[in-house]
Amino acid sequence: MQLFTLLVPAVLVSDSFSATFRPTRDGARHSEALEALGKQAAHPRKTAQDCGLTHTVGGAMKLNERSVAHYATCDSPTDHAGFLRKRVERHHHHTHHHHATSYQRRWFVLKGNLLFYFEERESREPMGLVVLEGCTVELCEAAEEFAFAIRFDDAGARAYVLVADGQAAMEAWVKAISRASFDYMRVVVRELEKQLEEACKSLAACRNSPRRSSSSGRKRHLSNPALQPLQEKPTILENGYSTWGSGGSVPGGTTCPDRDGGHVKPPPLPPRRRSAAGSTAVSPAMPESPVSPDTACFSKLHSWYGQEIVVLRREWQERQKRGHP
């Protein structure tokens, strides 16, 4: 496997912790150097395992390159892919001389916050990788039609100038890259986490209608819509349920799924990743979900619901015996 170019923006590695150490050399040079020297590194690998790119500090910044290449070429979701012409960057001291800019056509693959590029579409390993954190994407049609540039905060870091085949392709790439950062995903995930929690809370209210709660073969004794008396017994039910607006019917717009699909509380942790050992436990509630939830958490919720239903039924039946008030 050959060494490949890696551009890791210095923003990723130098932050407040730098203050603890000796003053660093210019962070900008760091990322540019990584890349430049990566290209020059035609020497054979130092070791069979950790192969790396040399940079100006001396020694090698290792990367789990084999795994990275594997990830680049495996079946995991590709967020965007296509041919782009990549401007060839000369060594910087040549830029003072006038020379023709040339472009090379490469196959680009965007996975998450990683932009890989390959010599050919069929290449088994990437030539390079750009880590897309903290980057800006700009159109630069002055250079070429359908050209755009990926720039980083580091003043010295090179920009990647890429040229698409047409307007649509260019727009698609710019959009994809500008939303590719890990941080952006994190913002969206946190927002959805919050929304789910809020949806659960309002579900807790309508969940008190036992008609909604029965599933998996339980008898529907409790589907009597006129169940206002239930509201008088808050003790075992989840906090925060509200009174019915109109005699037991569900507040407009909110669907209350059956028991399997809803929870009073969202799972306390985001679902754990599957272990590489290949455990494929998927909650039966979500057959299409690739996520395997924390099963301990879900079974706790299910048994809690089971208790709730049992108590509700019992109270309803007792009320029936006493005769409805």
Next chain:
Amino acid sequence: MGPWGLQRGGGRRGPARPPAEKAAEILMRLPKKGSVLKKRLVKLVVNFLFYFRTDEAEPIGALLLEHCRIAKEEENVFSISFIEEPERKYCFECDSEEQCREWIEALKRASYEFMRRSLIFYRNEIQKMTGKDPLEQFGISEEARFQLGTRKPESPGLG
């Protein structure tokens, strides 16, 4: 549009520099034969784990944390290995079980793939509960990467 909307001038700016999520001095051993535990400053930033000699400002190495397995080993120790080479383990010895647990939790969630799955999960749940697609407000509901069933058939063990 979410927080990363179009800026004046046409450039789309990504988020500002992401801080390290987690950093600590931890004993680390590479999966090389004869490798010994060495004290390293280990920094988790997005889906990369950088490691530094403790008195240096530039990392000696980085691990991309996609398709990896984080496992508890013996006391205070966890390992990182990658699915195509599960026996090659990067080992980390922490100061305490608690620190070990914290790092395992953080690392397990540190991949883009994990976040993608979480997003799809939450989206699906919210949609079931409210009938609405929460991604519409972000203008990203049509993106392929957020669709259920987007994943191609996986080879066994892909996480």
